[in-house]
Amino acid sequence: MERRSPGAALLASSSPEEEEEKSAAAEEGRHAAMAAAEQQQEEEDEAAVPVALKKGPWTTSEDAMLVDHVRRHGEGNWNAVQRLTGLLRCGKSCRLRWTNHLRPNLKKGSFSPDEELLIAQLHAQLGNKWARMAAHLPGRTDNEIKNYWNTMTKRRQRAGLPVYPPEVQLQLALSNSKRCRFDEFSNVQALDAAASAAGYTSSRPAPLDLARQLAATSQMVQFLSSPPPAFSAPASPWPAARPFARNAQFFQFAAHHSSAVSPSTPMHPADLSLGYGGGVRAGAEQSRLAPLSPASHGPRVLELPSNQFLQPMPPASAAAAGGGAAALLPDHHQHQNLNAESLEKMLQELHDAIKVDPSPAASGGGGGVLERRHGGGGENKSGGQHRDDDMDTLFDMMIPTLNAPAAAATTNHSGSTSQHSNDDQEPSAVDLAVDLQATGGASSSAQDWGLDGVCQWSNMSRIC
DNA sequence: AAACAGACCAACCGCAACTAT
């Protein structure tokens, strides 16, 4: 079902004859409109009567006038369009029309699976920052992405499915775990409150509970190690785990990571991150994700995701968002590409590292949640410090993405969260997604991210 | 064939940030 707007028709005709006809018609209409506009402009100048601007759908002639104007004067100064061309549209409307429909190199048609996955990853990382997401999808507009996302989430929520694909959920869990250790808050309650105040909602796990996240991931590993389920589910609508072929321009893979890891290949923890050479990202040029915004070159500013899902989530989504293991369960057949043993080992180390000390020890200033859990009190510099060092090592093995930028903060355990909350610098969900995909690792769920092994794809129109 | 619901899309609105004066 592809409907074309008048503007789209103007730019993309189906045959040369039609194109010629339309072009001629457009040209004719343009001249007529321009002449009329000039006359109207003169009259208006004389009368100085406020012009009643038109609303609603754009006509072909209006489009032609706008295109002509941009051709002559370039983009920008949209309020001058009405004055210069007589087009009875406000500047805002002109800009929107140009941006969303008339601008060259616009990609029309439905999103490709790669684009869909990229959108999910970007959304997990950025929240409802449509314009910034659009910057990563050439030819796509923010409005288009917004419409797609809203429709998709609505559909999925109605079907009781989590919004994010399993790999993105896993990335969220891992990145939040990483972020958690830098929190300078003294207790989980404070973290909860802060996260809530910062706009985190139930749809995205606030970066506060490492243990909960680990429990979820741990259960996922158990699932990975368990025998395959009896059912055979249809393929996920999300692209199977594989390197981004068509979106390669967004990611700069390290060559040696382009090959998939076979199930029999023991996976070194560093391989989880894939593509970071020695585990250190030296700079933006090594990032496989293009800078998310020009701001990424400037001072780092804490930017939290905007509100993503204020409405209550279905149990599956809530479980995933809150760290529930079920929604993290990927397709079993593709799990086999993930080395479960390695993951399990790493998780064991993580568990060891964050063993909760039930005694409510007071942290010695600047101590975060983990330090409190490690033992608190005077142990901060002995056992606690030791454990924190272990955590450093472990996290750095798991998410070396952060090594370079986070190095300073790692040594400063009272570092502010802002250094790691920025979406350009934090352990990027996108980074991790690509990592996992490049290995044929965590993959799309054949159960459509469902919890119970019951395929729910039949509920989803346009996806099956 | 008609009615209905859902999906899709274009466009509007309000707000905030930015820029020029």
Added chain:
DNA sequence: GATAGTTGCGGTTGGTCTGTT
């Protein structure tokens, strides 16, 4: 520094099309 104008962004709405009953 204050103000007005401009631009960009995100949320929302309303119209149209499609598929289902």
